[in-house]
Amino acid sequence: MTVQIITQAPLDAPAGPFEVAIVGGGAAGLATAIFAARALRERSTYEAARTRVLVLDGAKTLGAKILVSGGSRCNVTNVHVDAADFWRPGSPFVRQVLRAFPVPETRTFFEDLGVALKEEPLGKLFPVTNKSRTVLDALLAEARRLDVEIRTSARVRGLARTADQWRLETPTEPIQAKRVVLATGGLSLPRTGSDGFGYELARKLGHTIVATVPALEPLVLGGGFHTPLSGIAHEAAVRVSRPGEKTVEIRGSILWTHFGISGPLALNASRFFRRARVEGTAADMTLSFVPHLTAEAVDHQLVTATRARPRHHAATEVSGAFGLVQAVASRLVATSIGRDEPLSRLTREKRRALVQSLTSLPLDVVDGRGYNFAEVTSGGVPLDEVNPKTMESRLVPGLHFVGEILDVDGRIGGFNFQWAWATAKVAGQAIAKARR
Numbered sequence: 001m002t003v004q005i006i007t008q009a010p011l012d013a014p015a016g017p018f019e020v021a022i023v024g025g026g027a028a029g030l031a032t033a034i035f036a037a038r039a040l041r042e043r044s045t046y047e048a049a050r051t052r053v054l055v056l057d058g059a060k061t062l063g064a065k066i067l068v069s070g071g072s073r074c075n076v077t078n079v080h081v082d083a084a085d086f087w088r089p090g091s092p093f094v095r096q097v098l099r100a101f102p103v104p105e106t107r108t109f110f111e112d113l114g115v116a117l118k119e120e121p122l123g124k125l126f127p128v129t130n131k132s133r134t135v136l137d138a139l140l141a142e143a144r145r146l147d148v149e150i151r152t153s154a155r156v157r158g159l160a161r162t163a164d165q166w167r168l169e170t171p172t173e174p175i176q177a178k179r180v181v182l183a184t185g186g187l188s189l190p191r192t193g194s195d196g197f198g199y200e201l202a203r204k205l206g207h208t209i210v211a212t213v214p215a216l217e218p219l220v221l222g223g224g225f226h227t228p229l230s231g232i233a234h235e236a237a238v239r240v241s242r243p244g245e246k247t248v249e250i251r252g253s254i255l256w257t258h259f260g261i262s263g264p265l266a267l268n269a270s271r272f273f274r275r276a277r278v279e280g281t282a283a284d285m286t287l288s289f290v291p292h293l294t295a296e297a298v299d300h301q302l303v304t305a306t307r308a309r310p311r312h313h314a315a316t317e318v319s320g321a322f323g324l325v326q327a328v329a330s331r332l333v334a335t336s337i338g339r340d341e342p343l344s345r346l347t348r349e350k351r352r353a354l355v356q357s358l359t360s361l362p363l364d365v366v367d368g369r370g371y372n373f374a375e376v377t378s379g380g381v382p383l384d385e386v387n388p389k390t391m392e393s394r395l396v397p398g399l400h401f402v403g404e405i406l407d408v409d410g411r412i413g414g415f416n417f418q419w420a421w422a423t424a425k426v427a428g429q430a431i432a433k434a435r436r
């Protein structure tokens, strides 16, 4: 008797059906798989829940973005996370999702996976190992423990709903699933696999997409102010004024570079420049080197210093009195009043020009560095097309969205990962609950 061993299903016979197929195995996709598999196990017997959760990723290996995140240390979350840390500030949708997975639960989640976290300045939480690999390995180990099936080099090329099932087109075979989660990320750092195709999949299913732009990207400046300061970092504030809107002030550390500015302050400010461009408006930015002082206070201080130390040169006084790096002080003096002079020789006009530069130096932002340098994408699937209780599409039943594909982007500090974990928790639980 001959026994026929079938090693491969015919090409048009779909694999599955899976309880859920998660498209994209980044932070949000892997976490969704874990939360869904855990919740499914709670609701069914071990055997019934086996291998019912599938993750499909187009990349050869998973987690490229987790690995590069936080300078390869992965800023997993932040001690204080609030809807105000995201665009748009105070959104009830964002607040509701964040409440479903508060930071203490994120900490417990990772600690249970063996990832101890430590707090750094500004409330940033990192693995104590200082290695993002620890985070990725823990997520993958937990997915394996839960029998999540992971397929790499499995880019989803098409998605269609057939009666009560989904059919996903992959390079090898079609796949059937009861539910689909789009966790395809945005467009930032496309070499990690996030190339925006998820938006196409959503669009073809009837969703609109809020115009996408890079966010958290370094900014290219015109003029030459920045060039000699390349490599210097210091605290500062950027004020952003947009027509008809309240001025926004952002504080933090700025890094001068050969092309312009980088560092947390520049990255946080960048989204305003891009969004204004795409919305056809303008965002004027000015920089204060003394964020804690008003122009009046700085002027008063210089007048007092002139009486007390008339022979002090302006750059030395500015550096000493306001705690500025000498090179920055000299640059400010050179560009605002020309030659450095003793304070006694400063005319009122020159002093005022210096005060103006110190407190509101106009930033001539000519461009951003683009998606290859941006940490996240602003724009994406609009929140009013998604149910915040389930992350399910309001337009297409059985379709969920998690992570960066949604029209939400957070500031620097662990907020974007917290968004990934929180949306994953909501979707994972909803998927198990909806199980027929």
Ligand SMILES: Cc1cc2nc3c(=O)[nH]c(=O)nc-3n(C[C@H](O)[C@H](O)[C@H](O)COP(=O)(O)OP(=O)(O)OC[C@H]3O[C@@H](n4cnc5c(N)ncnc54)[C@H](O)[C@@H]3O)c2cc1C
Pocket (backbone or CB within 6 Å): 023, 024, 025, 026, 027, 028, 029, 056, 057, 058, 059, 062, 063, 064, 065, 066, 068, 069, 070, 071, 074, 075, 076, 077, 154, 155, 156, 157, 183, 184, 185, 186, 188, 189, 192, 193, 194, 195, 196, 197, 198, 374, 375, 376, 402, 403, 404, 405, 413, 414, 415, 416, 417, 418, 420
């Ligand atoms: C350099 C850098 C540093 C960062 N540092 C931090 C940090 O320290 N803290 C923080 O909070 N945030 C940080 N971020 C942002 C954070 O990494 C992202 O917000 C987060 O990873 C988004 O997770 P995601 O799962 O939604 O998307 P992604 O991580 O982008 O994952 C999407 C996945 O989907 C896959 N995919 C796409 N299309 C398809 C398809 N058609 N079929 C199958 N698979 C597909 C991709 O291959 C990818 O693996 C950083 C980002 C960058 C670029």
